[in-house]
Amino acid sequence: MENVLQNVATDDQEVVIHELMNQYGQQVLQLAFTYVKNKEIAEDLTQDIFVKCYKALSTYNGTASLKTWLWKIAMNHCKDFLKSWYNRNVSVTAEEEQRGTAKELVEQAVLKNETDDELIAAIMQLDVRYREVIYLHYYEDLPLRDISTLTGHNINTIKTRLRKAKALLKAELEG
Known part of the structure; x- marks a missing residue:
């Protein structure tokens, strides 16, 4: 990673983006998938995210780690996509949603190599x-403070959301 930071300083942007894609490409894809629940769309978003990073690399100032900077761009891009998607599409009926759920579960299991x-x-x-x-804390092992920084929400909000998410998961899995 030290070499990547040196390349940022020397304006070798193509090398930096190549290194970021090699090191974080799969994780960014997984992050995008947690937002959109569709492998093809997540792949498109991942490409868009790295294009955005390439264009914005000159704005990286080093106050946060390169990974944190990349995650912030990725999360914002996914949220923007969801906002624009919601405004462009008619809501899906419950029946259509149920038909898509089985396919999404298979894609998610393959993507994350999970057994559960x-x-x-x-x-x-x-x-x-x-x-x-849940994704950032348990799959990316980010501390709550980093999640707070990434999302722009107060740490207490993050704690509340994590607690609520665990309660919802518990109810779903036990119910």
Whole structure:
């Protein structure tokens, strides 16, 4: 990572983006998938995210880690996509949603190499604000303070969302 930071300083942007894609590409894809629940859309978003990073690399000032900077761009891009998608599309009926759920569960299991399909299904049913906290805390091992910085929410809000997400998951898995 030290070499990447040196390349940022020397304006070798192509090398930096290549290194970021190699190091974080799969994680960014997984993050995007937690937002959109669709592998193809997540792949498109991941490409868009790295294009945005390439264009914004000159604005990186080093106050946060490169990973934190990348995550912030990724999360904002996914949220922007969801906002624009919601405004462009008619709401899906419950029947259509149920038909898509089985396919999404299979894609999620393959994408994350997880064996616990029931847990994945429960996580993917959570509202995005809860999925986001669960993903960042448990799958990316980020401390709550870093999640607070990434999302722009107060740490107490993050704690509340994590607690609520765990309660919702518990109810879903036990129910």
